[in-house]
Amino acid sequence: MRNIIFILLLFCPFLLLAQEVDRTLINGFITAPASEDIEGVSVYNKSTQKGTVTNDKGEFKLEVGNNDRVLVTALQFQSFTVIVDKGVVDSKTMKIYLNPAVNQLEEVIVRPYDLSGNIVADVNRVKTYTFVPKMDLSYEALNFEYEFTADALTKVDGNAAEEALHNNSLKNGANLLGIIGLLFPKDINIDLITNKSIEDRLQISRTLRQRFSNAYIFETFEIPKEKANDFLFFVEEHGLTETMLKAENEMKLLDFMYKQSELYKNNREQN
Template sequence: MKQLFFLLFVMVFGISAGQNIGRIEISGTVKVPAGSEAEGITIFNKNSNRGSVTNQHGEYEIAVAKGDSLYFSALQFQGVLVVVDEKAIKDQTLHVEILEGINELPEVVVREHDLSGNITADLKNIKVVELKLPSFSAADISKMYPDWHPSDDVQSAPRNAAVESSSAGLQNGANPLAIIGGLIELIVPPRKNKPAPEPYIGRIELEKIVREKYGDAFFAEVLKIEKKDISNFFDFCEESGFPRNLLKKEKEMDLLEYLLEKSELFREA
């Protein structure tokens, strides 16, 4: 068993090291527009399939070689593709400036209509349907909702829930059930409510989130998927179950690796 574990470790380490052969570690900063946050910008090396993420000051480190293509991307910024030159290798630094993203609105199809522009005339042409709504009396509603009761009117004396709850059990003597219940809560604390489940992200919302995060240029330049095929690519990913947990901020690099693997399979299909 130990020999098998050692063999797997050597294989993984060999693959990881092989991708960085001939590469050196460089550092740099990503300059963003005034008022924008520089943290969380993704830097992806297309040649080594390795990446990095900027810290709160926009600083990053990544292994590169001359001629490697680095793709800088974030949700609120335009993607930037930079080719590492000899100067960056010599100085072991690479500083990049990134611009705010431009949101492209989807195409809108304008259809013909019968509106004239005259509000009075157009209102007369609107078809009105008379709705036959059921009618109920107060007695009917009372039978339908037996637990319902009217709220206190504004003229009633205000109630003090704290005083009522603390003194209610002593109005006619001590309440043994309340005392026993309090002791049980001290010995066996009540169960905490389970955290609310995370909202489900549908197929269309999934594509919207990822495309806004990286931009269509990322799909074309890094994943080699044309813009017209991006929706088909997400259909392909959804068939095998796109793991939604990869959309979390701490799963940034796992998401990139997943998209790379799926893009290769998509192009081969």
Template sequence: MKNLLLLFLIFFCGNLTAQTFGRAEIKGNIKVSAESDPEGITIFNKNSGRGTISSEKGIFSIYAQAGDSLYFSALQFKALLVIVDPSVIDSGYLNVEILDGINELPEVVVREHDLTGRLETDAKIIHTVDVPLPSWSAADINDFDWEFPSDAQSGVSNPAMNRGGSGIPGMGFNPIAIVGGLVGLIAPPRSPKKEPERPVGIIFFQREIRSRYNDQFFREVFQIPKEEIHLFLEFTHAGSFSPSLLEKNRELDLLQFLVDQSEKFREAAEEI
């Protein structure tokens, strides 16, 4: 442990020596306007990667060599870059002057108004614009793919409590299950009939398609201009559209269907 600590100290001291090797200590003074405070200005040597800050009187000390770039910066002052020349190294002193920074705000146009300061009165004076909101039916809302995360009110099922009546999986006497198993061996259950697909509303269909493909994709792949996308989706929805095409594992089938529908749409538009 002592050897490791010794190696760390040697490496740390060697790193500091490498950063200051060949550099001399330069003391300096920063002058600012009478209304400003010279304390806390950052002086950073971009060549050595080391820096310092000025005192309350603007005095600082930093190691540098000829050719180093000293960067002076502070929030209320303009940044200043000083290249150290040999005369500064010979004298060991540097005086700089930093100008105050000017924060310019964007132009603001102040117009006359007849507001009174009373909310009830001003609310009647201010011009408002009615924004048309989408009108959705109950059928359209039911088509949405709602997802509700589990919370503290969600029930927790225990499969071990639902088998055999004894609380232990596979244990206990269940005559209904035995009879059902024998009936299943004699007369295998019929496969359930496939339920017909539930149609999706036009709003849900348009939202789902537009979330997958942008205007450029419609123009380059389906050859449908931007102003006709809405009509094309209505045409596609009214055709032989299968809701199962919106499933994630049928992306290629959906693309092929839309390509076929785009050809029919263009043919129908040419006949009009």
């Protein structure tokens, strides 16, 4: 029995040597799309736990044997393992083509202001502010540091409708101050009444001008731009009130303006 064990121990080194794989130094070549850098690609033989990296031409040298597993890795390429076969060992050449890595990101939905899609909830979350300028930004109140001479675009002097509105001199040929003087007792300050009325009318006129441009009137009510001022005077003379200009009455104001635009266009056609 001892002799058998001795013989087995005697032949074990020869058996282990017989299991060693003969490895050959091969020349490797890495190729990739023209725009990709192939320098510094890692080529690692997992069977021998030895590796190397490619030069600027994508070339490398590595000892491999039949059925060795060679791992190829790089940040810009897809990693994969190559199994060495007898053809690679015999030719002492390995050619590897690399595909650029494509990272597929998870779907990201970008919404402005973190909207949830629920109209009611989103509207309630929106912060709104009411801006009331302390300065009068109307065209009439702006001061320009330029002098303009009269030309073809200068407005025509003697516009009776505009003068009646802004100067309160005549209304349909009648003096407003005289009419108001007849309606109220003499002990009432007529100047205070007329001044307040004039200021209200001017405020309405300025507000209309700020909110409705010539282009808007043309696109919305189909009224020529050159008739925009005349149309606004028409609206003021046919029932427009300061209450309609409040924010909560926006729809009422637009409905009123639309109806008045139809009347205005009918009057123009008849005239």
